[in-house]
Every structure is written in C-alpha cells, then in structure tokens.
Amino acid sequence: ALLITDECINCDVCEPECPNDAIYQGEEIYEIHFHLCTECVGHHDESQCVVVCPVECIVVDTSKLESQADLQLKYEGLMSAA
Numbered sequence: 001a002l003l004i005t006d007e008c009i010n011c012d013v014c015e016p017e018c019p020n021d022a023i024y025q026g027e028e029i030y031e032i033h034f035h036l037c038t039e040c041v042g043h044h045d046e047s048q049c050v051v052v053c054p055v056e057c058i059v060v061d062t063s064k065l066e067s068q069a070d071l072q073l074k075y076e077g078l079m080s081a082a
C-alpha cells in the first residue's frame with residue numbers, strides 16, 4: 001500500500017482517482033486506508049494517485065511492504081467482498 005506524507009496540500013485531486021476508494025480526508029491531510037490500497041494492482045499499470053498528485057507526496061509504505069502477489073491477493077479479496 002501507499003501512504004501520504006505530511007507534504008500533502010489537501011488539494012483533493014487524488015481522492016476521486018482511486019479505484020478502490022482507499023483515499024479519504026483525514027484530520028490534517030489526506031490519508032490512505034492500508035487495507036484498501038492495492039497500489040492500483042488489478043485496475044491500472046500505475047498508481048493513479050501518484051500520477052495526479054501535484055506535490056509528489058504519495059510513497060510506498062515501507063513499514064509494511066507487499067509483493068505483487070500480495071497486492072493481487074488483496075485485490076481479489078476486495079473484489080470478492082464487493
């Protein structure tokens with residue numbers, strides 16, 4: 001999953017682009033639900049939020065690294081729950 005750093009300027013451009021509805025407005029800045037972010041695996045070749053963010057403040061959450069296979073499984077889990 002990705003996470004949003006405190007350089008976020010709350011521009012709201014990323015939130016509508018997320019195919020998993022993983023992005024939300026937190027108390028201070030926008031945030032990403034870890035369990036919903038597949039890094040766009042299953043939907044797009046590139047992380048759509050990273051593509052649109054004007055200040056490049058969205059990065060991989062290195063504290064909880066996931067493999068492509070992990071992300072694919074997460075995607076399938078979300079689809080079966082939907």
Ligand code: SF4
Nearest residue numbers: 018037039040047049
């Ligand atoms: Fe949503 Fe994709 Fe960004 Fe994850 S990488 S928050 S799934 S747009």
Ligand code: SF4
Nearest residue numbers: 008009011012014053
């Ligand atoms: Fe924050 Fe970037 Fe999303 Fe704008 S696009 S709300 S700066 S994370």
